[in-house]
Amino acid sequence: MQADAELEVSIDIPEHRKLQVTQGTPDRIFRYIITTGAYFSLAVLAMIAGFLLYRGFQIFSDFGLGFITGAKWDAGSGDETAPAVFGVAAMLVGSLVIAIMAIAIALPFAVISALFLEYYAPLAIRRFLISILDLVAAIPSVIYGIWGYAILMPHVVGWSKSLNSWFGWFPLFDVPAPIFDRSPFVAGVLLALMVLPITTSVAREVYSQAPRDQIDAAYGLGATKWGALRTVVLPFGKSGLIGGAMLGLGRALGETIAVYLVLNLVFKINLQVLASAGGNVASMIATRFGEAGPYELRALMAAGLVLFLLTLVVNALATLIVNRSKVQ
Amino acid sequence: MNFTLASEFESVPHAEPRQPWKNTKLTILRSVFSFTVAAVLAALIAQVTPLAGRLGWFVAMAFTFPAVMAVVAYKRGSRAMADQMVTGIVLIGFTSVMIPWVSIVATVISRGLKAFYVGFLTTDMLVNQPDDPLNMGGVSHAIVGTLIQVLLASVVAVPLGIIAAIYIVEIRGRGAGVVRFFTQAMSGVPSIVAGLFVYATVVVTITHKFNAVAGALALAILMLPTVARTAEEVLKVVSDDLRASSQALGASQVATTFRVVLPTIRSGLITAAVLGVARVAGETAPLLLTSQYFVKFNTNIFDGPMASLPTYIFSSLGVGTDNSVARAWAASAVLLTLIFILFTIARLFGGRNRKSH
8 A cells, every 4th residue: 555655656747837927918918909809700700690680670570481481582663563572482492402412412522532532542642632622622613603604514414314314203303394504403513513622621631530540450350441441431530521511511502603603593492403493592692682672682681691690500510510520 | 657668668669650551563553454444445335325525435434444443353352342343433533523623724724715815914894895806805904903802801801810810829718719610610601691791881881882992891701711720720830839938038928929929930821811812812702792893993992893803704704795705714714823823822831731740
């Protein structure tokens, strides 16, 4: 007993001392300024919500829940014969359909690219490829849009025709008329390309943190590379991948110009993704903004608020998931 | 006791960790062989089936390459076959991801060059219609407009972003987690919402006109998260020893931050700013709602719309004639070049690469 106690004393290592600085006046002012500045970004977020609510409040009080559930968007003629009716349901559904389609297409490719960059690519070109990925993430959406319209759309229309002729019996792939361009499917494919860089880089970062000892153990047990990836890396990266996908979903929900250029705006809830009619909230705001009167402008503000809150929730959840999967 | 144990362990020479997933010569040779066989097979299939052109060959390749890889591994058992098939899928998958991006860059450059002439960078569109012949008019006003608005945005967003990063890393205040979380969440604000917000506040309430400052503010909102994030990563690289030494010499926190920490990472902060600029230089949607587009360079940043490259592209596309669309491609090439140059500058200052050691 005595010996144990002595041993404990000898093991006792002094803790790293926490720095205690007595603050002078300059330091206090410095901290005050920096703290205020840092909270400014929070204030901006609050102000965005506040101002859009303030400007759009009249719409919410005029239409109530009907603004969310109604699909009709009509500025009316300004008198009693044709009153204005505003509802974002069609655009909201359109946003979700396009964004979910984009993620569904992008996710398998993101996983493959992340695995390639982290475990297959030769080390010599790995860094180069990763900076290429950062670079394409910065290609402006208007360039994605012009390319999507001129180059991508003819290809996608071809795929749409094949999908329609083989799976036309399935309600989602049915079309009322054989016009396939400027459809939600085209927008979805284009957005898949646009969210691929961010989803891939999140997935890659998570995969790179997979426990080395477990990978080595898998190899030691005779696993092939795929065996090690399947049993160690993929399960480890699952939650991070979900976070990355949601981050991509947030981007896809808010995309404006690219969608504007490749999608035919129609105010109707349309689930036939191959048909040439659809829309999303962001591109609808850009479309209507130019010709909107004062009352419709308020409706656009209200629509902006709905979009803002939707993307904020998706992004906050995604950030939480990604951060938590990094701590593990 | 722990000390001696630890130091003894340090002195024992231990092997560098190996990378069992690294390719050996044999596996590379096998892949090259499989690739050749699959390429020939795919060409044959593309001849027989309706798949046409280079893309058709590639689609056929997506099936033949993993299949051939698996067949080559047949002798080594089913698990090796699965492994080789996945290798084939991963290689083909990554290549197919690169195709669209190569296509974007190639298309923008080749179509852009068609409408490009020397004067394109030095004239504006004041006396020309978008549909005029392609040796008249240009984007000088849009280039200057973009530069001005992006510069104004940086003046607002770069200090604020760095301040947020200093708060998170240097001060480590109680709200550090909250600030970090919300700056990250802010990066997801849709660009059109930033535009609407500035329109609702600045344009409607204060100036009653579209103007460049409003456009710059909208861009600043989108720029801030990128700057804050990069600056935070760079600040974290600074060793705590440096801060401790400075404080041990009796320096205050202000002096430590401004005379020790920030000068150490000057190049990293430049990277943060440049990445922020690259992020917003191509934004279209917020500018449509705030600074709009005008055919001539506007010298007053508080009054009247101002052109920018993205809105120039957008409005030329809107006109929709052959010549105006050609102009849009040329302007796209200019914009893409600008962004690639910015990216190269950011890489040269190399704030990110420091993370690796």
